Amino acid sequence: xxxxxxxxxxxxxxxxxxxxxxxxxxxxxxxxxxxxxxxxxxxxxxxxxxxxxxxxxxxxxxxxxxxxxxxxxxxxxxxxxxxxxxxxxxxxxxxxxxxxxxxxxxxxxxxxxxxxxxxxxxxxxxxxxxxxxxxxxxxxxxxxxxxxxxxxxxxxxxxxx
Amino acid sequence: xxxxxxxxxxxxxxxxxxxxxxxxxxxxxxxxxxxxxxxxxxxxxxxxxxxxxxxxxxxxxxxxxxxxxxxxxxxxxxxxxxxxxxxxxxxxxxxxxxxxxxxxxxxxxxxxxxxxxxxxxxxxxxxxxxxxxxxxxxxxxxxxxxxxxxxxxxxxxxxxxxxxxxxxxxxxxxxxxxxxxxxxxxxxxxxxxxxxxxxxxxxxxxxxxxxxxxxxxxxxxxxxxxxxxxxxxxxxxxxxxxxxxxxxxxxxxxxxxxxxx
Numbered sequence: 001x002x003x004x005x006x007x008x009x010x011x012x013x014x015x016x017x018x019x020x021x022x023x024x025x026x027x028x029x030x031x032x033x034x035x036x037x038x039x040x041x042x043x044x045x046x047x048x049x050x051x052x053x054x055x056x057x058x059x060x061x062x063x064x065x066x067x068x069x070x071x072x073x074x075x076x077x078x079x080x081x082x083x084x085x086x087x088x089x090x091x092x093x094x095x096x097x098x099x100x101x102x103x104x105x106x107x108x109x110x111x112x113x114x115x116x117x118x119x120x121x122x123x124x125x126x127x128x129x130x131x132x133x134x135x136x137x138x139x140x141x142x143x144x145x146x147x148x149x150x151x152x153x154x155x156x157x158x159x160x161x
Numbered sequence: 162x163x164x165x166x167x168x169x170x171x172x173x174x175x176x177x178x179x180x181x182x183x184x185x186x187x188x189x190x191x192x193x194x195x196x197x198x199x200x201x202x203x204x205x206x207x208x209x210x211x212x213x214x215x216x217x218x219x220x221x222x223x224x225x226x227x228x229x230x231x232x233x234x235x236x237x238x239x240x241x242x243x244x245x246x247x248x249x250x251x252x253x254x255x256x257x258x259x260x261x262x263x264x265x266x267x268x269x270x271x272x273x274x275x276x277x278x279x280x281x282x283x284x285x286x287x288x289x290x291x292x293x294x295x296x297x298x299x300x301x302x303x304x305x306x307x308x309x310x311x312x313x314x315x316x317x318x319x320x321x322x323x324x325x326x327x328x329x330x331x332x333x334x335x336x337x338x339x340x341x342x343x344x345x346x347x348x349x350x351x352x353x354x355x356x357x358x359x360x361x362x363x364x365x366x367x368x369x370x371x372x373x374x375x376x377x378x379x380x381x382x383x384x385x386x387x388x389x390x391x392x393x394x395x396x397x398x399x400x401x402x403x404x405x406x407x408x409x410x411x412x413x414x415x416x417x418x419x420x421x422x
Contacts, residue, residue: 002167019167019208020198042196046259055237055262061195062263065167066210113258131339132257 004068008033009077017064024048024059026067027074035075035105039134046133049106049113050074056113058132075105078112088112088150095155097146099137106133111147120151123158162198169210173217173318177293179209180314187211187316189268190235192260211267217318220244227289228324232267232317239266246422247328247348251282254332256339267317273365275306275396276340280366281330283320285346285357291319306365325350327380329421331413333360335400342401343409345369347417353377356414361395361406372414382415 005014008031015030027033027050036059039047043061050059051073078086085093088111098104107130114121114129121129126144135143141158149155170176179185184206188194197203211217217233220242228245240253240261255261255269255278269279270290283290283299290297292315302310311317325348332344341360348355354376356369375384390410397403 019165020162022195041199043192043260046257049259056259057262058259061192061260063167063191063195063208065169066191066212068169110258129258132259 002065004064006067006070006072008072009074019063019065021064022060023050023052023057023062023064023067023072026064027059027072030064033074033076037102037105039102039106044132044134045103045106046110046130047103047106049109049133051109051113054116056110073109073112075108078108088115088147091146091150092143095142095146095149097138097143098135103133103135103137107135107143111150114147115151120153121147123148163201163204165198165205166207167210168207169213171213171215173214173293173316176209176211176214176316177314179207180316182207185209185314187271189233189265189271190263191268192256192264193268193272193274211265211316217267217316223321226324228322230266230320230322232291232319233265234267236261236264236266236269245322245324245328247325247330247346248282248286248322251278251330251332251346254278254330254334266320270302270320271309271311271317273303273307273309274340275362275365276335276338276342276344276360278330278332278341278344278359281341281344281346281357281359282322283357284366284368285328285330285348285355286322286325287350287355288323289321290317291321292317300368303366306363308365323350325355327421329417331417331420333409333413335360343406343413345410345413345417347376347414347421349376349380349421354380358390358410358414361390361410363394363396369410369414376418380418380421382418385411385414385418 001016027036037047039045048059186205188208188210217231223229236252236255288299328348330346333342335342343361344359346357356372359366372385392403392407395403395406
């Protein structure tokens with residue numbers, strides 16, 4: 001066992017981990033932050049997506065010890081300070097960008113990473129960016145629409161299919 | 162996963178020392194190795210992360226004009242680079258954005274997955290793989306599926322790519338894995354054209370010499386009209402038969418030549 005320490009959503013968190021402890025396991029079981037979901041646990045689905053030092057990564061495919069000393073952002077830190085939904089989260093609600101909600105934390109974290117690099121992405125760019133995030137409910141259409149809306153773009157042209 | 166110790170050395174020398182330990186294994190970005198460990202297909206005693214070594218990360222142009230990419234450089238960093246557009250284009254379509262933020266060029270080349278993209282770029286560019294002990298020409302480096310010239314404990318510290326006049330990589334994506342069902346890298350240099358094929362062969366990445374000769378004489382898609390690779394020795398599985406892959410090699414080569422810039 002070894003001690004790791006990282007800044008999670010602005011607060012310093014530390015705990016004991018094994019070499020094999022995944023970042024997703026540390027967040028969920030070590031820190032009790034279960035918003036980061038583990039879907040496939042094989043790096044395919046993206047439900048576990050978080051930001052490490054500002055970069056989108058899959059927390060199920062990174063060791064907790066690799067994140068020692070890093071800045072980690074998870075879905076728990078996305079809402080506004082008063083607890084209201086942030087722009088991306090609100091857009092997901094407004095545009096029905098989720099059904100069961102299991103993939104949503106990863107979708108929101110992925111969307112946040114995209115909009116940071118590309119504030120007004122095209123529909124194609126959004127779909128390409130979401131290649132590593134799998135949703136089995138929505139057919140992606142309203143997720144793409146929500147992200148376009150969150151970027152301040154007009155989504156009336158995107159039909160509700 | 163079986164239990165293992167974790168180390169993150171800050172220098173190449175310390176990494177080499179750590180890899181000399183019992184059952185030690187190098188960890189690049191972990192995008193293949195961590196899933197492999199989860200399936201208990203490997204049982205290292207110690208994982209030695211190569212991500213904490215500043216001299217192994219980043220990209221620069223060498224004195225001879227070649228592009229030098231540190232072994233621990235992520236796909237995302239290569240994708241964002243501008244010096245070698247064919248290489249950046251290839252890197253920008255590996256896996257997905259989250260994978261590209263972790264995976265490294267050294268990790269990909271050390272693993273030498275038969276359907277990985279980077280081996281095609283390295284072989285197609287006639288790159289030099291630099292390790293902690295020596296320099297290996299790409300033509301000598303790839304030795305079959307998941308097999309390379311690397312010795313135990315040897316680390317890829319840098320990959321040096323001669324930058325071609327024009328180049329392009331075309332990947333026919335296996336839609337579930339996003340690996341190449343067939344991927345072809347074409348690079349045109351002053352002294353000839355190189356064509357490297359990944360995803361297709363049971364022997365891993367290979368050069369299509371016939372196409373290289375034809376394209377060196379006439380760099381146009383129609384130059385390889387009538388040429389074909391032997392379906393014997395191609396990978397055949399539920400995603401595509403041997404004959405289908407052999408056919409795709411020609412198609413993707415033509416597309417790469419047409420798109421080369």
